[in-house]
Amino acid sequence: MSTEPADSTASVSTHILDTSVGRPAEGVAVTLAARGGDGADWVALGGSETDADGRCKDLPALPAGTTHVRLDFAVEPYFLKPQEKQAEAQQDAPANRDSGANGVFFPEVAITFAVVPGEHYHVPLLLNPFGYSVYRGS
Template sequence: MSTSTTASVSTHILDTSVGRPAEGVAVQLAARSGTLGEWQPLGGSATDADGRCKDLPALPAGTTHVRLDFEVEPYFLKFENQQADAQQDAPANRDSGATTGVFFPEVAITFAVKPGEHYHVPLLLNPFGYSVYRGS
């Protein structure tokens, strides 16, 4: 059991459409105290070659909720023609209504935290869906 007065957060992204880490995705971190508190932007980072953000800002004392904002559109635009068209069961043209072909341009994950605990929140990502969970 940790004796720290604050929680800590880490994350990584796996692009499940290619089975590899998602490099170069900007991640912003925000925190608040209480469900009615104002979100406080804390800064951010970008995923490295292993898909990990190793330098997210520390959470302030009293943090009860955290939000991770993943800017995934630039990542997918780099590979747009390579990924979706290469999938055998995926039609090349989707009726997503998006002019860029990116269905989820950003992903925002909000979760509750308790002081002294570490929260690793991986993002499993593909061009048309995502999943998150509390990792270890």
């Protein structure tokens, strides 16, 4: 029988794949917030930025008692990068993104999910200029 205490916190990781070019989305700012119950206030814990593999490897740890987590992805600056680089990666990439004031339909993506202590939650974001999808990964 182990004398180690049970892990009382959940952990979170994420990555972003730009499905319009079939590559990781590098340089996207991601912030993490948590709360301990439905009526509790959100507490900003900090953030990270996606690396060349589209991964955030240094998100802050969740405090004990966390029941809900929110990941905020600032995708507008990513989509406003020079389009030639992205268009080179995919021959069918749109030359002109015609949505929103800056040509960005989704300037940010906020994902909120429930967690339980001791579990790890990997939450990938599949992103393109006109839509996104998320799921609980492994």
